[in-house]
Amino acid sequence: MTASAPPYDGRHLLADLHGCRAPLDNIGLVERALRDAARIAGATVLDLRLHHFGEGEGVTGIALLAESHISIHTWPEHGYAALDFFLCGRRHDIEGALAEVEDALKPADVQTRAIARGYGVTELVG
Template sequence: MSEPRALFQLGIDLNRDSRKTQAEVLEFPHHAADLANVETLSEGPRPHAEERKDFFIERDGVRFAGTHLIIDLIGASRLDDLAHIEETLVRCVEVSKATLLHIHLHHFTPNGGVSGVAVLSESHISIHTWPEADYAALDVFMCGEAEPQNSIAVLQEAFGPSNIRVEELRRGQGMV
């Protein structure tokens, strides 16, 4: 693979100063208690203190992998404000009782749109904004005991949309 292609895959644009258009990946520290049951290749398998949890969800007698919210924000503001978007994603993770691993955001020019993802232990929250159209598309997918529906109020407060459309999918229903 050529060096420019490899750098592009890492999010580095060689044709412009990418420091102006790309946020850094933010790594959050892990607590030792969170890693108690994690196996690494160097350690190999080890006995777990408690039985393995699969983090599947059971609701209304139906078992599924996770809740996936497809969210459209219409008539929204501050969709080009990188720091505000990052803070909002962090708040969404907190109120959803999820575990943030890292956030990666990219700021596009000239329209100022933002694409990014908050990677979670429970899955992810992704965002893509079109500030010129006052529109944002988000995916909030979480498994386990996380509460992704709690993120909707945070998005309402943060971006003040005139309309929010939410579709809820139960991923993996009938498969797990």
């Protein structure tokens, strides 16, 4: 990295949602959750791709963001959803994005792991 390169402050949040009471096979619900999460985060959706595996089956999807991505994979038969939020810049509300998805999917339990990513800064996740 050159001395003149601006710092890159990235945050990567992994979330496991267990005991979801919302219908995780509902592709419309999953799409709304991703779009709303991006909006709450203050991110710009460039594209949104979803795939439904069939009646009663899960949904996988990604919101491609100007600021990185939000992805989801659901297993309705287990009431489980796995999410991946990667956003650059402290101005983005990654916790608010997760809260929005939680509100949509109604999990009984949420487990998260935060990963600092970036260069040119000494403290990324606080």
